[in-house]
Amino acid sequence: MSNKLAILPGDGIGIEIVAEAVKVLNHLKANGLDIEMTEAPVGGAGYDAAGKPLPDETLALVKQSDAVLLGAVGGPQYEELPRELRPERGLLGLRSELGLFANLRPAILYPQLAEASSLKADVVAGLDIMIVRELTGGIYFGQPRGIRDKDNGEREGFNTLVYSESEVDRIARVAFDIAMKRGRRLCSVDKANVLEVSELWREVVTRAGSDYPEVELSHMYVDNAAMQLVKWPKQFDVMVTKNMFGDILSDAAAMLTGSIGMLPSASLDADGKGMYEPIHGSAPDIAGQGVANPLATILSVAMMLRYTFDRASMADAIEAAVGRVLDRGLRTPDIMAEGCEQVGTVEMGEAVLTELAA
Ligand code: IPM
Ligand code: MG
DSSP: OOEEEEEEEESTTHHHHHHHHHHHHHHHHHTTOOEEEEEOOOTHHHHHHHSSSSOHHHHHHHHHOSEEEEEEOOOGGGTTSOGGGSHHHHHHHHHHHTTOOEEEEEEEOOGGGGGGSSSOHHHHTTOEEEEEEEOSSGGGTOSSOEEEEOTTSOEEEEOOOOOOHHHHHHHHHHHHHHHHHTTSEEEEEEOTTTOHHHHHHHHHHHHHHTTOTTSEEEEEEHHHHHHHHHHOGGGOSEEEEOHHHHHHHHHHHHHHTSOGGGOEEEEEOTTSOEEEEESSOOOTTTTTTTOSOOHHHHHHHHHHHHHTSOOHHHHHHHHHHHHHHHHTTEEOGGGOOTTSEEOOHHHHHHHHHHHHHO
16 A cells, blocks of 8 residues: 655745655655655645635545645735634644654754854854754643733733643653664753743653663753854754744754755654654745745655655665755755855756756
8 A cells, every 4th residue: 555645835935845845756656665645735825725724625634644745834915814724823733633742853964065054164064963842732732822801901911831741751752762873862951940841841851761771861951052052062962842942942953054944854643654844934035936945845755754654765865865966066045155056946856856866
């Protein structure tokens, strides 16, 4: 039975970059990857097509699929919609409906792009961090939440930051397992000096760590972690943290690498089913111009092959092809540097295909 793959381009540049990744998938399909692809709208496109950011048909499709490839969601034309109809709700709905609690966000610096980082080359050369972000709990989903009227006539907004022991334990174990396959160092990031949630988080992560004696576990407050990430990022191997801290730290880590346009991500459930997406957004400012960098989406396909389809050699081949395209000096505007050749979305995608076929 072939593997079912849902293709959700979403909004903005999502449409252009996913098209390039689909070309790569078609190439792999012609070369022995048994997949069946079905496309569906999500985010603003879901709202336009069916009146909500996660249409019922899209939800049914992803539930039956083994993996999901997502572009990006969001755009200025949807910003005035009520919160529950906004594109971001489609993304959050996918995460929670599919139980994708483990978000893997690698921050890898391609040696060819060392100059693109805003940090000194020696600070970032060889950078390879994996941020493991909890994705279906914490303040993003905690109840109660809302905006309410106070007795004195003003309003107050409120959200709830809550984590149960089992939620912390399962994300900690994902992070420890990944650390075992890498440098065997795990840094758990929290705010245990202020938050009770973090106090419990730290306790549970430490307890899970007793099953991983070979992994060196450390703990860091999130403010310090933000500082250390820009000061000496190479001290980190794997980091594990709550939903919101992971959101923030992963953007910072991405920027260390010079371009957020290069970084893929995986969001996994307990059984290896996953949603794969570039970590950048829908970039409405450059949408439709054919200049967006498709490499993060193409590299997301590599992660999919590795984590859901168990085809590590195909994943290696994609990553190597991307490396060779960079060696040839091809650059989309976001990673453009002196002496390189600027190309658009389609040319970049075609170049990867050419290298892959070589
Ligand atoms: C991300 C994004 C999302 C998040 C938004 C679009 C809801 O910033 O994937 O990091 O906050 O999780
Ligand atoms: Mg984010």
